[in-house]
Amino acid sequence: MPEGNELHRWAKMQTEAFGGKKVRVEGPNGRFADAVLLDGRVLREVMAVGKHIGYDFGKDRKLHVHMGLYGDFTEGTGPAPEMRGALRLRISTKSDWLELRGPTDCSVWTDEQWEALKARLGPDPLNDDDPERGFQAILAKKTTSIGALLMDQTVFSGIGNIYRAEFLFRARVSPFRAGAQMTREELKAIWKDALKLMPEGMVDRRIVTTKPPDRPHSKGPALDEEVNYVYRRKGKPCFVCGTKIEMKVMAGRNLFWCPTCQAA
Ligand SMILES: [Zn+2]
Incomplete structure (x- = not known):
């Protein structure tokens, strides 16, 4: 998709x-x-x-x-x-x-x-919308996890499966944390990350979310296997801490995360 x-x-x-x-x-x-x-x-x-x-x-x-x-x-x-x-x-x-x-x-x-x-639809980072409505929707959810909420198009629109996994990793937030347990600062940081990463969007038809110093090959363009931190990296070592990346279905799609960097 x-x-x-x-x-x-x-x-x-x-x-x-x-x-x-x-x-x-x-x-x-x-x-x-x-x-x-x-x-x-x-x-x-x-x-x-x-x-x-x-x-x-x-x-x-x-x-x-x-x-x-x-x-x-x-x-x-x-x-x-x-x-x-x-x-x-x-x-x-x-x-x-x-x-x-x-x-x-x-x-x-x-x-x-x-x-x-x-x-x-919730605020769309690519339309320069005010994110407040999305923040409030997340902070009001006592049981729904942030991993599911980021995929809910009435919370934010346009964020798909790759970005939900990568935004949460970059924010070092466990995808299993309930919306209400997020802080406003964390949500602001994720939104800011979305504003930066989503317009950069596709580079050579790839969504690149890794920072060069974190990649095994830090010089030159990212190799295919190092464009993302966790997305589609089940069982592979985390670029930051070496822990094996895990995968589980959440909100109907495969969710990937690092159990160490994103500890619950
Ligand atoms: Zn890690």
């Missing part, structure tokens, strides 16, 4: 290619019948909120896309290629095209629906 930073990157690239232009919108083989509501209209802007993307085609014509686990875009310049596979949506001009496959949702929403979504 793409993390919020990747959705924001797509939204920005797609706004650059299509923003302010009249576009062709197609949903081949009836896979997106409402394409006719948007076809030939001006696409004003592409917005990302948490893990949702919205295409603004004017009043009550917001195309909502949620990528889910399998959604993916393909993009290119020049004439669009022949339609193939389970293509849900294609947006194109004479010079650019993009195709969407496998999303959980692709439907036309009213402005009210889009605003309701924004109100329901």
Whole structure:
């Protein structure tokens, strides 16, 4: 599943290619019948909120896309290629095209629906939102763990499985600690970390969260196996203390942590 930073990157690239232009919108083989509501209209802007993307085609014509686990875009310049596979949506001009496959949702929403979504989602570090609402939601939870809360899109939006593991490691916080046991200072530090790391986002299609001095090879770019402290490093030695990284399912996804650096 793409993390919020990747959705924001797509939204920005797609706004650059299509923003302010009249576009062709197609949903081949009836896979997106409402394409006719948007076809030939001006696409004003592409917005990302948490893990949702919205295409603004004017009043009550917001195309909502949620990528889910399998959604993916393909993009290119020049004439669009022949339609193939389970293509849900294609947006194109004479010079650019993009195709969407496998999303959980692709439907036309009213402005009210889009605003309701924004109100329901927690603050998004990539939209420069005020984090206070998210802090309060966490501090109010007496039993839910911080590891689960960081994945809850109504607490903060756009933080996915890689970032939750890495933010908690970098803050040296146990993922099993209850929300109410977090301090405001710790939450501020995690938010600040998110503001720094998420815009840096993908480097060569990798999310890099390790500091160079902590990597086994501290000189030069990070090797694939040292881009993250704990994510997907089950059984491997922690870069900081050497303890084996552990893994457990939490909030439906594999959670990774160092039992020493992040002692309960
Ligand atoms: Zn450690």
